[in-house]
Amino acid sequence: MENQNKFTLSRRNFIRTSALASGGLLIGFNFLTSCGETAAPPVDISKLDFKDFNAFIKIAENGYVTIFSPNPEIGQGVKTSMPMIIAEELDVPWDHVSVEQGALDTTNFSRQVAGGSQSIRFGWDALRQTGATAKQMLINAAAAKWGVEASTCSASNGIIKNSNGDELGYGDVVNEAAHLEIPEDVALKTTKDYKIIGKDAINVDIDAIITGKPLFGLDYVAENMSYVSVIRPPAFGQKINTFDDTAAKAVNGVSEVVQFGDKIAVLASNTWAAMKGKKTLKVQWTNDSNLENTADHDAELFKILDGKNLEIRREDGNVKQAFAEADKVLERTYESPFLPHNCMEPMNFYANVTADKVHLVGPIQTPAGTARRIADLINRSEEDIHLEMTRMGGGFGRRLYGDFALEAAEISNLTKQPVKVIFSREDDMAAGIYRPAIKYRIAASIKDGNVTGYHLKEAAINSNMYGLIPHFFPAGAIKNYKVESGNYQSNITTGAWRAPYTNFLAFAEQSFFDELAELLETDPIQLRLDLLKNVKDGEDPNIQYSAKRMTDTINLVAKKSNWGNTKDGIYQGFAAYYSHNTHVAEVVDITLKNGLPLVEKVTVAVDCGIVVNPTGAKNQVEGGVIDGIGHAMYGDFSFENGQPQHVNFNTYRLIRMKETPIIETYFVDNNLSPTGLGEPGLPPAGGALANAIKAATGQLLTKQPFVKSIQKYEANLKV
Amino acid sequence: MASYNLKINGKAVAVTVDDDTPLLWVLRDELNLVGTKFGCGIAQCGACTVHLDGTAVRSCSIPMASLEGANITTIEGLSDDKLHPVQEAWKELDVPQCGYCQAGQIMTATSFLKQNPNPNSEQIRTAMNGNLCRCASYNRIEKAVALAAKKMS
Ligand code: FES
Ligand code: FES
Numbered sequence: 001m002e003n004q005n006k007f008t009l010s011r012r013n014f015i016r017t018s019a020l021a022s023g024g025l026l027i028g029f030n031f032l033t034s035c036g037e038t039a040a041p042p043v044d045i046s047k048l049d050f051k052d053f054n055a056f057i058k059i060a061e062n063g064y065v066t067i068f069s070p071n072p073e074i075g076q077g078v079k080t081s082m083p084m085i086i087a088e089e090l091d092v093p094w095d096h097v098s099v100e101q102g103a104l105d106t107t108n109f110s111r112q113v114a115g116g117s118q119s120i121r122f123g124w125d126a127l128r129q130t131g132a133t134a135k136q137m138l139i140n141a142a143a144a145k146w147g148v149e150a151s152t153c154s155a156s157n158g159i160i161k162n163s164n165g166d167e168l169g170y171g172d173v174v175n176e177a178a179h180l181e182i183p184e185d186v187a188l189k190t191t192k193d194y195k196i197i198g199k200d201a202i203n204v205d206i207d208a209i210i211t212g213k214p215l216f217g218l219d220y221v222a223e224n225m226s227y228v229s230v231i232r233p234p235a236f237g238q239k240i241n242t243f244d245d246t247a248a249k250a251v252n253g254v255s256e257v258v259q260f261g262d263k264i265a266v267l268a269s270n271t272w273a274a275m276k277g278k279k280t281l282k283v284q285w286t287n288d289s290n291l292e293n294t295a296d297h298d299a300e301l302f303k304i305l306d307g308k309n310l311e312i313r314r315e316d317g318n319v320k321q322a323f324a325e326a327d328k329v330l331e332r333t334y335e336s337p338f339l340p341h342n343c344m345e346p347m348n349f350y351a352n353v354t355a356d357k358v359h360l361v362g363p364i365q366t367p368a369g370t371a372r373r374i375a376d377l378i379n380r381s382e383e384d385i386h387l388e389m390t391r392m393g394g395g396f397g398r399r400l401y402g403d404f405a406l407e408a409a410e411i412s413n414l415t416k417q418p419v420k421v422i423f424s425r426e427d428d429m430a431a432g433i434y435r436p437a438i439k440y441r442i443a444a445s446i447k448d449g450n451v452t453g454y455h456l457k458e459a460a461i462n463s464n465m466y467g468l469i470p471h472f473f474p475a476g477a478i479k480n481y482k483v484e485s486g487n488y489q490s491n492i493t494t495g496a497w498r499a500p501y502t503n504f505l506a507f508a509e510q511s512f513f514d515e516l517a518e519l520l521e522t523d524p525i526q527l528r529l530d531l532l533k534n535v536k537d538g539e540d541p542n543i544q545y546s547a548k549r550m551t552d553t554i555n556l557v558a559k560k561s562n563w564g565n566t567k568d569g570i571y572q573g574f575a576a577y578y579s580h581n582t583h584v585a586e587v588v589d590i591t592l593k594n595g596l597p598l599v600e601k602v603t604v605a606v607d608c609g610i611v612v613n614p615t616g617a618k619n620q621v622e623g624g625v626i627d628g629i630g631h632a633m634y635g636d637f638s639f640e641n642g643q644p645q646h647v648n649f650n651t652y653r654l655i656r657m658k659e660t661p662i663i664e665t666y667f668v669d670n671n672l673s674p675t676g677l678g679e680p681g682l683p684p685a686g687g688a689l690a691n692a693i694k695a696a697t698g699q700l701l702t703k704q705p706f707v708k709s710i711q712k713y714e715a716n717l718k719v
Numbered sequence: 720m721a722s723y724n725l726k727i728n729g730k731a732v733a734v735t736v737d738d739d740t741p742l743l744w745v746l747r748d749e750l751n752l753v754g755t756k757f758g759c760g761i762a763q764c765g766a767c768t769v770h771l772d773g774t775a776v777r778s779c780s781i782p783m784a785s786l787e788g789a790n791i792t793t794i795e796g797l798s799d800d801k802l803h804p805v806q807e808a809w810k811e812l813d814v815p816q817c818g819y820c821q822a823g824q825i826m827t828a829t830s831f832l833k834q835n836p837n838p839n840s841e842q843i844r845t846a847m848n849g850n851l852c853r854c855a856s857y858n859r860i861e862k863a864v865a866l867a868a869k870k871m872s
């Protein structure tokens with residue numbers, strides 16, 4: 001993980017160059033797999049093909065650099081930060097660099113998933129190598145021109161110099177460089193020489209965003225395209241019995257009504273007509289399977305927690321014995337609801353299925369998988385599928401699932417015309433792929449003032465914590481440790497939601513630790529630090545958090561938040577969590593206004609390694625923390641007879657500006673490889689908030705959303 | 720169907736649409752002014768905010784029937800060549816994340832600053848409370864409104 005100059009991929013395998021017919025050097029690279037033997041970048045810049053390459057760098061004859069990447073942007077800022085890394089090693093002034101989204105028009109893209117906060121982590125080494133290799137090629141070209149040894153030349157800010165004092169701009173040698181061998185063993189910069197990495201760079205799409213240029217899927221239009229509104233079963237577990245589309249077809253602008261599976265599409269000449277047509281459809285639904293209720297889910301999940309059929313996910317020592325020998329035992333159960341993603345841009349997709357190709361355009365985090373599923377669905381070869389990604393008005397996990405793209409393809413295939421499926425907010429919230437409702441039961445044993453045992457059970461709808469989550473803190477810090485999980489299979493669709501599982505697990509554990517600290521009569525931060533002392537970094541390959549990094553992060557937040565030394569009337573709550581390879585610690589400050597908690601400030605310390613773009617990084621952290629607070633506080637979603645009880649923002653509450661605390665973000669200063677930031681700010685927020693509310697009011701919160709319990713608490717106080 | 724004459728971003732525009740069509744869909748689907756966004760359709764999120772005679776309104780909830788002769792400004796017409804000071808502030812503070820809500824935020828902010836050129840933080844928070852940002856760029860929006868006020872004074 002150290003930022004050393006080691007890299008295993010041979011550059012010959014993942015970089016290729018070409019001389020552009022219009023002049024200039026084009027570098028294609030692929031940092032996940034090596035390029036095919038015959039892969040070659042085009043000589044015509046309008047023919048960029050992302051089949052063999054993840055991205056291209058064009059260096060023009062005027063020395064200006066354009067980076068073409070098909071990577072979709074969901075708001076995590078990678079479209080800015082990844083080119084910064086290339087520009088740093090290439091050593092060009094940042095204002096000579098522009099970034100363009102390459103239209104991805106192939107099914108064979110190699111790595112195109114925006115999710116999991118991993119883009120930077122995977123790209124770091126390769127992006128630096130690519131920039132450094134290009135720089136060396138330019139130096140080599142200049143040296144040849146001068147007839148000197150390349151080793152006597154250097155380059156910086158787009159200018160190459162030799163020891164005689166001669167200078168050439170990058171643009172002056174691009175055409176020569178295009179014909180040179182790709183050098184091996186180029187040196188990378190050390191962090192102290194960074195000029196671009198670590199400095200604020202404004203979002204490269206800023207002008208287009210603030211002037212309202214078409215960028216998003218919803219903004220895409222094509223000639224003769226029909227706007228489509230789809231009616232889907234109103235409840236999970238229902239299907240179509242009969243329907244009457246007479247009224248819908250009479251709506252001005254509606255051209256066609258067509259059933260596909262258990263859905264009906266209304267095609268029209270504009271969005272409003274499509275939506276109106278849909279509202280006038282008369283559909284009789286019948287029950288196909290169970291119509292589920294939140295109350296039943298609660299009962300089922302409690303049954304799992306109380307039962308004996310859980311799957312062991314990690315077990316250290318002997319938990320049973322630790323509890324048997326304990327002086328004290330603490331046990332709590334934590335509950336969370338389903339949550340919809342509610343991307344600000346509702347789901348939508350364009351499809352035009354014709355005899356020779358299938359053209360798809362829209363906001364999707366998983367283009368490759370989605371293209372494959374569409375090929376299967378409409379029985380076409382994958383070669384026929386051409387999928388273009390647009391900017392996305394938020395993702396949060398929802399756009400990993402291509403259901404909306406499949407709908408568009410199916411409708412276009414049936415009606416033989418270009419269509420754009422547009423979800424209303426009601427469609428978006430009611431046909432969700434929700435964060436599953438989850439309950440945790442945590443117990444700890446205390447003996448002689450130490451935590452001797454820890455037992456966590458997870459009961460979730462449909463699926464359980466994945467990957468290394470069972471090995472997150474406090475795994476390794478408590479001798480007798482056990483994590484178990486079980487699930488209840490529901491017909492309600494569930495999936496990844498920003499920081500899957502940890503978005504709620506962190507709250508449960510971090511509030512639990514606060515109570516443990518109280519029992520042990522120790523400071524909550526001190527308890528974490530003491531536990532971390534039991535962990536030896538690197539000893540257990542499954543344990544990927546670092547006790548040292550977590551300790552540093554916690555110490556930083558304690559200092560910056562004035563932990564324990566606040567003014568009267570301010571109550572603090574602490575939480576720390578490692579997820580997505582990033583360590584985060586947060587302190588929430590609240591005050592009481594008429595007895596109600598008011599979240600004033602959150603101090604955040606983050607160890608994400610080298611911070612490539614501080615302004616972008618802080619934006620991610622601020623967003624993640626407020627998101628965590630907002631959903632812990634207000635996110636309330638339940639089902640009655642298979643139907644979601646909220647479908648728009650009039651009753652489904654999202655955090656708004658007035659409820660938003662000020663976020664102060666501090667980064668741990670180190671030279672380690674950068675890790676992701678889209679998600680890790682979120683998980684600790686709910687726990688830190690609950691702990692602050694407990695400090696202020698004494699009220700213990702174990703169930704999200706907090707606002708419900710707080711209201712109950714308030715009502716009781718008044719009696 | 721009926722014909723409507725509007726002034727949009729300073730230009731006279733005539734459209735023929737059903738009279739219950741919300742302004743939002745006329746802008747987006749008929750006039751290809753897609754900077755104005757759809758978020759909820761029920762005046763709850765502010766993504767569709769435009770100016771009607773200089774005042775911020777929710778275009779998703781205003782039917783064309785009430786708009787004959789109206790003077791509308793959208794994000795595309797907020798400034799001519801250069802950025803409006805509010806847009807400048809948005810850029811300087813690197814406000815957007817996904818960016819989807821930001822046109823609506825900017826339209827609300829510009830109209831608010833016209834009414835209250837020198838707001839305090841409480842007033843900014845109240846004025847901007849109707850605009851949702853799912854990415855929660857709220858801290859920066861608040862700062863950008865304050866910065867824009869400073870730029871314009
Ligand atoms: S779309 Fe108009 S307020 Fe949400
Ligand atoms: S920036 Fe994404 S919704 Fe506001």
